[in-house]
Amino acid sequence: MIAILGTGKMGEALLSGLVRAGLRPHEITATARRPERADALRERYGVRVTDNAEAAKSARTLILAVKPQDMAGLLTEIAPHVSPDSLVISVAAGITTGFVEARLGGDVPVVRVMSNTPVLVDEAMSVISAGEHASEAHLKKAEDLLSPVGKVLRIPESQQDAATALSGSGPAYFFYLVEAMVDAGILLGMPRAAALDMVTQSIVGAAIMLRDSGEHPVILREAVTSPGGTTIAAIAELERHKVRAAFLDAIEAARDRSRQLASG
Numbered sequence: 346m347i348a349i350l351g352t353g354k355m356g357e358a359l360l361s362g363l364v365r366a367g368l369r370p371h372e373i374t375a376t377a378r379r380p381e382r383a384d385a386l387r388e389r390y391g392v393r394v395t396d397n398a399e400a401a402k403s404a405r406t407l408i409l410a411v412k413p414q415d416m417a418g419l420l421t422e423i424a425p426h427v428s429p430d431s432l433v434i435s436v437a438a439g440i441t442t443g444f445v446e447a448r449l450g451g452d453v454p455v456v457r458v459m460s461n462t463p464v465l466v467d468e469a470m471s472v473i474s475a476g477e478h479a480s481e482a483h484l485k486k487a488e489d490l491l492s493p494v495g496k497v498l499r500i501p502e503s504q505q506d507a508a509t510a511l512s513g514s515g516p517a518y519f520f521y522l523v524e525a526m527v528d529a530g531i532l533l534g535m536p537r538a539a540a541l542d543m544v545t546q547s548i549v550g551a552a553i554m555l556r557d558s559g560e561h562p563v564i565l566r567e568a569v570t571s572p573g574g575t576t577i578a579a580i581a582e583l584e585r586h587k588v589r590a591a592f593l594d595a596i597e598a599a600r601d602r603s604r605q606l607a608s609g
């Protein structure tokens with residue numbers, strides 16, 4: 346039995362992924378703190394929705410998906426019900442395995458995960474790190490749960506905050522870029538729907554080329570950039586506006602915020 350504790354956006358994305366991967370509803374328990382949310386989850390997935398203590402008692406694998414600020418309270422609630430036979434997987438940004446272990450006590454195996462919302466289309470990037478009491482078997486179990494919904498990479502826990510900034514938040518940067526490019530299309534007089542189609546297909550095509558060609562992004566960009574042409578005119582403006590430097594600063598700020606989250 347697997348339980349997802351705190352079934353909001355990320356918890357539900359993981360829940361839907363587990364269902365698509367073939368887990369049956371009776372093998373999954375979810376928790377929610379609002380009755381209307383619990384009803385919606387029962388209706389959508391047919392899973393049992395209960396409280397955190399009950400879920401922790403009945404499931405051997407617990408996926409903790411509350412916000413970092415709610416994590417201490419949740420851990421206090423479930424601590425009496427977990428044991429070294431449990432596997433606790435935390436997906437919260439900034440929350441270290443040490444934070445979880447200290448509040449659960451005992452030798453509870455903990456795996457820290459940073460995934461992202463493309464879980465919803467089985468294209469997640471999930472990075473995982475073992476806590477002090479998590480073995481190879483626990484990491485493998487976390488990988489088996491996450492690999493049906495995307496790519497999984499093991500990383501040292503010291504890199505988790507950086508990964509949170511890069512791939513955890515990453516989809517948001519691309520959506521932001523799409524918004525900005527669609528606005529540019531509007532500025533040029535393009536109908537919104539057509540602009541969105543053009544930008545979306547361009548980003549999908551570029552992403553697939555990047556993933557499947559094995560080429561370096563610089564090579565792929567150079568292939569689009571004709572001497573004296575349109576692309577270099579745009580890139581010159583991006584450089585003038587220091588867009589590359591803005592990305593470096595932005596992702597560093599996200600990494601720093603991830604580091605702060607455990608302290609509330």
Ligand SMILES: NC(=O)C1=CN([C@@H]2O[C@H](COP(=O)(O)OP(=O)(O)OC[C@H]3O[C@@H](n4cnc5c(N)ncnc54)[C@H](OP(=O)(O)O)[C@@H]3O)[C@@H](O)[C@H]2O)C=CC1
Pocket residue numbers: 350351352353354355356376377378379382397410411412413415418419436437438459460461462513514
């Ligand atoms: N969104 C994303 O792209 C990503 C998020 N994450 C991480 O996932 C976690 C969840 O984020 P996200 O899904 O965006 O946030 P949400 O607010 O959508 O989800 C959190 C859910 O937890 C519920 N909750 C809070 N406290 C309790 C409790 N004590 N018992 C049961 N349920 C509770 C909330 O209930 P209520 O609805 O009543 O508020 C809410 O539904 C965070 O730690 C975040 O860092 C990781 C990777 C990507």
Ligand SMILES: O=C(O)[C@@H]1CCC=N1
Pocket residue numbers: 438509513514
């Ligand atoms: O913004 C956040 O804090 C979460 C973690 C990574 C993506 N969303």
